[in-house]
Amino acid sequence: MTYLFVGLFLFLMGYIVYFNVVKSKEIINSPYNPRLDSMADRVVRGTITDRAGNVLAQTHTGDDGTESRYYPYANLYAHVVGYSDQGKAGLESSENFELLTSNAFFPEKLKKEFKDEKNIGDTVVTTLDTGLQQAAYQALGANNGAVVIMEPGTGKILAMVSKPDYDPNTVSQNWEWLSGDANSSLLNRATQGQYAPGSVMKLVTTLEYMREAGDVSGYLYNCTGEITHDGTTIPCANHSAHGQVDLAASFAFSCNSSFCNIGLSLNVNKYRETAKELLFDSRLPSELPYSRSRFRLKSSDSSADKMMTAMGQGETLVSPYHMALITCAVANGGVLMEPYLVDRITNYTGTTVRQHKPQKYAQLMSSSEAMQIKEYMKDAVEYGTASVLSGQGYSAAGKTGTAEYGSKEGLNHSWFIGFYNPDNPELVISAVVEETDGGTKAVNVAKAVFDSYYGSMWE
Amino acid sequence: MVNVIVELFKYLMIFIIVMYAYSCFSIFRYRSERKRKATLRRQNIWMYLLHLMAFIILYLETENVTIIAFYLMQVVLFGVTIFLYTHLYPKASRLVVNHMCMLLCIGFIMLTRLNYTKALKQFAIAACAIAFSLVVPVIIRKVKWLAEWGRLYAVAGMIALAVVAVMGRVSYGAKLGFSVGGISIQPSELVKIIFVFFVAASLKASVTLKTVVITTAVAAVHVLILVASKDLGAALIIFVVYLVMLYVATRQPLYILAGLASGSAASVAAYYLFHHVKTRVVVWRDPFTAYDSGGYQVAQSLFAIGTGSWFGMGLFQGSPDSIPVADEDFIFSAISEELGLFFALCLILICVSCYIMFLNIAMQLRNQFYKLVALGLGTCYIFQVFLTIGGVTKFIPSTGVTLPLVSYGGSSLLSSLIMFAIIQGLYILREDEEENIERKKKEREKSIPERRKAGKGKEEKGKQRVRQGDLSVRGSVPVPDGIHRIF
Numbered sequence: 013m014t015y016l017f018v019g020l021f022l023f024l025m026g027y028i029v030y031f032n033v034v035k036s037k038e039i040i041n042s043p044y045n046p047r048l049d050s051m052a053d054r055v056v057r058g059t060i061t062d063r064a065g066n067v068l069a070q071t072h073t074g075d076d077g078t079e080s081r082y083y084p085y086a087n088l089y090a091h092v093v094g095y096s097d098q099g100k101a102g103l104e105s106s107e108n109f110e111l112l113t114s115n116a117f118f119p120e121k122l123k124k125e126f127k128d129e130k131n132i133g134d135t136v137v138t139t140l141d142t143g144l145q146q147a148a149y150q151a152l153g154a155n156n157g158a159v160v161i162m163e164p165g166t167g168k169i170l171a172m173v174s175k176p177d178y179d180p181n182t183v184s185q186n187w188e189w190l191s192g193d194a195n196s197s198l199l200n201r202a203t204q205g206q207y208a209p210g211s212v213m214k215l216v217t218t219l220e221y222m223r224e225a226g227d228v229s230g231y232l233y234n235c236t237g238e239i240t241h242d243g244t245t246i247p248c249a250n251h252s253a254h255g256q257v258d259l260a261a262s263f264a265f266s267c268n269s270s271f272c273n274i275g276l277s278l279n280v281n282k283y284r285e286t287a288k289e290l291l292f293d294s295r296l297p298s299e300l301p302y303s304r305s306r307f308r309l310k311s312s313d314s315s316a317d318k319m320m321t322a323m324g325q326g327e328t329l330v331s332p333y334h335m336a337l338i339t340c341a342v343a344n345g346g347v348l349m350e351p352y353l354v355d356r357i358t359n360y361t362g363t364t365v366r367q368h369k370p371q372k373y374a375q376l377m378s379s380s381e382a383m384q385i386k387e388y389m390k391d392a393v394e395y396g397t398a399s400v401l402s403g404q405g406y407s408a409a410g411k412t413g414t415a416e417y418g419s420k421e422g423l424n425h426s427w428f429i430g431f432y433n434p435d436n437p438e439l440v441i442s443a444v445v446e447e448t449d450g451g452t453k454a455v456n457v458a459k460a461v462f463d464s465y466y467g468s469m470w471e
Numbered sequence: 472m473v474n475v476i477v478e479l480f481k482y483l484m485i486f487i488i489v490m491y492a493y494s495c496f497s498i499f500r501y502r503s504e505r506k507r508k509a510t511l512r513r514q515n516i517w518m519y520l521l522h523l524m525a526f527i528i529l530y531l532e533t534e535n536v537t538i539i540a541f542y543l544m545q546v547v548l549f550g551v552t553i554f555l556y557t558h559l560y561p562k563a564s565r566l567v568v569n570h571m572c573m574l575l576c577i578g579f580i581m582l583t584r585l586n587y588t589k590a591l592k593q594f595a596i597a598a599c600a601i602a603f604s605l606v607v608p609v610i611i612r613k614v615k616w617l618a619e620w621g622r623l624y625a626v627a628g629m630i631a632l633a634v635v636a637v638m639g640r641v642s643y644g645a646k647l648g649f650s651v652g653g654i655s656i657q658p659s660e661l662v663k664i665i666f667v668f669f670v671a672a673s674l675k676a677s678v679t680l681k682t683v684v685i686t687t688a689v690a691a692v693h694v695l696i697l698v699a700s701k702d703l704g705a706a707l708i709i710f711v712v713y714l715v716m717l718y719v720a721t722r723q724p725l726y727i728l729a730g731l732a733s734g735s736a737a738s739v740a741a742y743y744l745f746h747h748v749k750t751r752v753v754v755w756r757d758p759f760t761a762y763d764s765g766g767y768q769v770a771q772s773l774f775a776i777g778t779g780s781w782f783g784m785g786l787f788q789g790s791p792d793s794i795p796v797a798d799e800d801f802i803f804s805a806i807s808e809e810l811g812l813f814f815a816l817c818l819i820l821i822c823v824s825c826y827i828m829f830l831n832i833a834m835q836l837r838n839q840f841y842k843l844v845a846l847g848l849g850t851c852y853i854f855q856v857f858l859t860i861g862g863v864t865k866f867i868p869s870t871g872v873t874l875p876l877v878s879y880g881g882s883s884l885l886s887s888l889i890m891f892a893i894i895q896g897l898y899i900l901r902e903d904e905e906e907n908i909e910r911k912k913k914e915r916e917k918s919i920p921e922r923r924k925a926g927k928g929k930e931e932k933g934k935q936r937v938r939q940g941d942l943s944v945r946g947s948v949p950v951p952d953g954i955h956r957i958f
Contacts (some may be wrong), residue, residue: 017853021823024857025816027866028776036777042759044767045774048795125474417613 023055024122041109051112058111058133060093060103060139063170063205063355068093069104069180074086081380084182084350085142088149088349091200092140092300092353094171095180101198106299107136107354115359117378127247132360139168139355143468145438148173148443158201158332159256159457163342164431164440171461174201203302206329207444209418210415211266211397215338218388219381221274231259231274239269242435244316246272246323249414261390264410268323272374275322280311284317290376291339297373298333300352305330324413336442339429341376342385343437348373353467357366398430399453409434412439421448428454432462439465473531477785478841480524485813487524491517491573495824498566511625514569515553518576519546523788525580532787538583545579545594546872554599556895562609562902564832571891572823572892577818581806582735582879584786589879597942598632601884602890611896612903618840620671627687627729628665631658659697659705659880662895664886666693667685667716667847674720675840683721700745702809704872708854710734713848716843755868768795775808776815777833783811798879800871803861818877819860825891826853845897848890 056079062071069091078190081096082087094102104111113120114131124131138322138329141161144237148171150161163170163305176197178190191196196295199205222228235254238247248254250266254261262270283309288294308327309317320326341348350373386461401408408429417425427446432439441461443454489512498510526542549572556568576596584588611617635658673686690713697706714730717723741748750765758766758773771794773825779789791797791805798805807815829849836842855872874879875887 015810017489017826017850018823020857021853023818024861024864024866025819028812028816028864031864032777032780036773036780038758039773040777042770042774044759046776048779050790122475125478126472128472128474389926406597418673 017247020055023149027314028275028360029138032415035108038322039471041106048108048112050102051109054130055114055133055418056130057096058360059135060107060111060116061135061137061146062142063138064142065137067143068138069096072328081180083449086179086181087177088133088142088145088173089140089172090177091202092179092245093180095183096196097184102300103138103353104199108356110136110349111135115357115363115365115414117359117361117415129316134352134365135358135360135362137356137358138168138353140172140353141162143464144439145171147461147464148174148441148457151457152443152445153452155448155452156195156201157444157454157457158205159441159443159461160202160332161337161338161461162340162351162440164343164437165349167351167451168195168370168437169351169375172202172353174199174205177394200300201354201444202333203298203300203331203333205331205444206303206305206324207331208415208417209330209335210324210413210425210427211268212319212335212411212413212429213328213330214263214266214271214286214413215342215385215389215429216290217271218259218277218385219285219290220278220283221259221376222381222384223229223286224277224279224282228259233257233262233273235262235267237269239319240274240318241272241276241334242315244314244319246319260388260391263397263411264394266392266397268427271323272319275318276315278318279317280309280313284309290341291334292328292330296337297332297348297350302333303331325416327396331442335429336440337426338376339442340429342382342389343431343434343440344382346375346382347379349374386434389430393430398428400455401430401459401462404462404466406462407434408432408458408462410458412453415426415466417447423449424452425451428458430458432465436450476531477788478527481783481785481811482526483819484521485520485811487517488814488817492820492824495566495570495821497911499658511565511569514566514573518549518569520571522549522576522580524611526583527644528786529580529583533587535587535775539590541583545576548594548598548601552869553938555605557859558894559605560899562899563608564828564898567828567891567894567898570821571876573886574818574825576800577806578877578879580786580804581809581877582798584809585805585877589798592881593879595883596881596884597888600886602889603885604807604888605893607889608681608896608899611893612899616893618672620694621669624665624669624672626667628662629696630690631662631665631687632700634695635659636700657880657920659700660691660703660880660882660886661849661889663705663708663712663719664848666690666889667712667844667851670716671840671847678721683717683726687717697769698741701745702753702871704855704858704870707858707870708851708872710853711854712847714846718841719846720843751870755865757770758865768801769863769865769869771795772801772804773865775804776812776864777810779808781812783807783814783846785809799873800859800876800878801863802823802868802874803860806877815921819856819861822853822856826856829853829894832894832901835901836897836922838900841897841900845894852887852890 024455027171056073057071059067061067067084070084071079073083074078083093093100094100094104096104100108111133114133116131121131144161148161152159152175153175156175157170158175159173160169162169176195178197183190184194216466225231228340234256235248236332237251238245242381246268249266254265254267254270256265257265257270261267292305296302296304306327306329309321317326321328335350337348350371352368354368359365386409389411390412393401393408398410401410407431410428413427415425415427424443427443429442431437431441439462443457445452445454445457478576494514496509501507501510522545526538530538542776550636552572554570556563577591579594669689670686673682690709693709694706697709714727717730718727742752750809754766754769758769760766775789775791775794778784786809787903791808794801794804803815806818816892826849829845831850833842833845834847852875855875858870858872859874861867862871873883875883
């Protein structure tokens with residue numbers, strides 16, 4: 013009996029230690045916690061920098077002791093770095109505790125305590141690359157949309173752009189307007205945007221078809237420019253007839269008819285399972301708030317639903333961030349590395365307090381599946397819908413998409429997912445351009461980013 | 472400047488409590504009585520040092536001069552308590568006295584920090600309760616028919632609980648007590664003790680099926696009335712105390728299994744039947760999603776513990792005020808936040824040490840009634856500690872019970888002090904038992920020479936039988952022989 017209770021207490025104490033070591037960080041960063049604000053009375057909020065040390069957010073203290081937060085790049089990093097007036101968003105929110113904790117040199121801390129001065133909070137060194145962020149930001153131009161750029165081998169998030177944006181320096185002044193904005197400028201579309209995937213969904217359909225058919229080399233379909241089944245007709249883009257296509261050509265030309273044909277043959281339950289493995293309807297690894305992607309196809313649904321889902325319309329919704337994660341897995345032999353934005357925490361003089369080490373998050377598909385899909389994505393660049401990326405000084409692979417979203421005639425969301433240098437993928441990009449008339453396509457955004465990256469290597 | 476003192480004392484206080492907690496267990500290693508006594512005295516010095524540092528901070532932060540007077544009054548109270556217990560009852564366990572004072576001391580520190588008025592009230596209640604509890608050991612020792620009043624305990628307990636269930640005042644969703652002349656009384660706190668006496672009296676001699684059935688029925692009535700009053704914590708404590716006592720009295724694992732099975736079934740039923748039970752479980756699973764529907768309390772508690780981390784924020788540097796009822800059920804979170812998790816973990820160790828001392832005496836008593844009383848009170852104490860700490864750390868769903876001797880609350884304080892005093896009475900009783908046996912042995916030895924051969928063999932056998940009967944509780948804690956004499 014004694015052992016039982018003493019054991020119970022050892023267990024309880026173990027739990028408390030576990031709680032403090034593992035769980036507490038996430039919990040105390042909650043916006044419900046009033047304690048962090050009081051930490052600001054003792055510590056000057058730390059700095060946020062990009063990977064090269066360029067300051068992204070900084071606190072200036074005036075002569076009279078008033079503090080103001082300054083964001084040198086203004087709108088460029090609005091969503092990912094966030095703001096810290098009027099509540100907190102982005103990294104300012106997720107790293108709040110770190111920014112308000114000072115790991116300054118101990119004697120110095122003590123001296124300041126004696127003089128009743130504030131200590132300086134730690135610096136958050138991010139994985140963000142200002143060159144890529146600027147390239148993506150400029151490429152989006154005046155369009156609404158989002159771009160996520162990642163390093164597939166490590167999981168580093170190199171750039172994250174969302175438009176429309178705002179200037180974090182003036183959030184307080186413009187709060188009334190911003191919070192009521194019909195365009196939701198404050199929303200980080202990269203992680204929280206929910207878009208119909210359009211043809212980028214064909215990647216998921218292709219994977220499922222490979223799994224069900226085993227050998228796909230025998231697949232052939234004769235595309236006449238549209239497909240009709242059970243009274244529903246779905247056309248290919250511009251009604252162009254692709255003729256005899258195998259799976260590679262269906263993927264490269266993004267042939268709707270062929271993918272509807274494939275969709276009709278799929279086992280819906282297995283299809284949904286594959287989607288689940290690719291993190292649809294699941295938690296995503298993310299430091300920032302995100303929306304779960306959803307995949308709603310049921311075996312009882314009509315064949316129209318099946319065809320629509322297989323080609324990327326229907327009920328499916330994804331965020332650009334989620335598509336970036338799937339593309340990372342394709343680029344990285346099926347393995348998704350845990351994505352991260354914070355490379356390390358240093359004290360304000362630069363001494364490292366904690367360093368993030370890349371680690372595997374999950375195997376989303378087998379390495380042979382990843383290799384096969386990579387080949388299809390290379391084909392799409394070589395002779396398919398993404399051919400603007402071919403013939404450059406670099407090589408690339410990818411998949412384009414066009415998502416209809418209902419209301420406005422002639423305006424579609426344009427998608428691109430892909431990577432730079434498929435033999436040893438260095439960059440993964442996932443981009444959405446909202447409501448474009450075809451002038452700015454997501455694939456052109458990717459090209460601008462790749463061009464800039466390629467150019468920077470020769471500087 | 473004040474910040475630096477707060478910061479420095481924060482670490483020193485952690486050092487002191489670590490030393491104290493270490494001595495709770497290291498003391499068992501010492502064979503020599505002199506060393507043990509030195510350790511026990513050192514414990515008092517540690518406590519006074521901790522107390523002094525805390526009150527220096529409390530004074531510096533509030534600059535309230537009356538706090539100095541309050542501090543001195545506490546110093547006197549602890550001094551008198553230790554002096555009286557050691558001189559009136561030299562056979563009492565000094566370790567239990569020390570722990571009692573230490574827990575009270577931590578309670579006073581935290582209450583002065585959280586709510587000075589309540590701290591003053593708590594002090595007044597503590598002083599009266601200690602004065603009262605000083606006669607308890609005499610009662611335990613002299614009143615021999617305590618074991619015969621089983622029915623009285625049962626009736627008194629049930630009536631007290633029923634009165635609350637019918638007329639009680641509702642606080643935090645539960646009917647816990649009522650006010651008489653401005654003083655609020657929570658009978659369930661005292662009923663726990665009476666209940667232990669009832670079960671001990673019922674099961675002391677016979678454990679026939681009939682007695683077990685009747686006792687179980689009475690216990691079930693207690694639990695049901697408490698559930699009806701929504702006092703889930705007390706109901707759970709009574710239930711577990713009864714199961715443990717029943718098992719030790721009967722050594723029948725079937726009873727435990729049946730008890731656990733019916734307990735689980737009842738919990739599931741309660742989950743679906745009672746809204747407030749369901750809320751507690753929902754909050755336990757995710758206090759943040761249920762933040763606005765009752766989760767804020769546990770959420771704030773977790774913020775407090777997490778923000779305080781290992782070394783705490785320092786007294787007056789955190790915001791324990793944001794935790795509802797931080798001075799009662801959630802005092803452990805307030806302690807964790809400002810004094811740190813190391814301090815809080817040491818506090819747990821001190822509570823566990825109290826429990827071990829409770830069980831230590833249970834093992835050594837030969838009289839089954841007193842043995843069961845010690846065991847029941849020990850279980851009652853430690854399970855309550857488990858419920859409160861487990862609840863505020865989200866280890867288990869929160870049940871709303873206090874941390875004995877530390878939390879604010881007159882009834883809780885009084886019943887805890889009485890509980891500790893009863894244990895002291897049992898330590899004295901044990902000493903008497905020992906002396907009786909020694910005396911009888913000597914008398915027998917005097918008359919032995921004539922019938923030495925036959926007599927001695929018999930005596931050895933008899934002794935062994937007693938030992939085996941003792942196994943019911945013995946053998947769980949390794950305590951060196953004769954240890955009761957010193958503490």
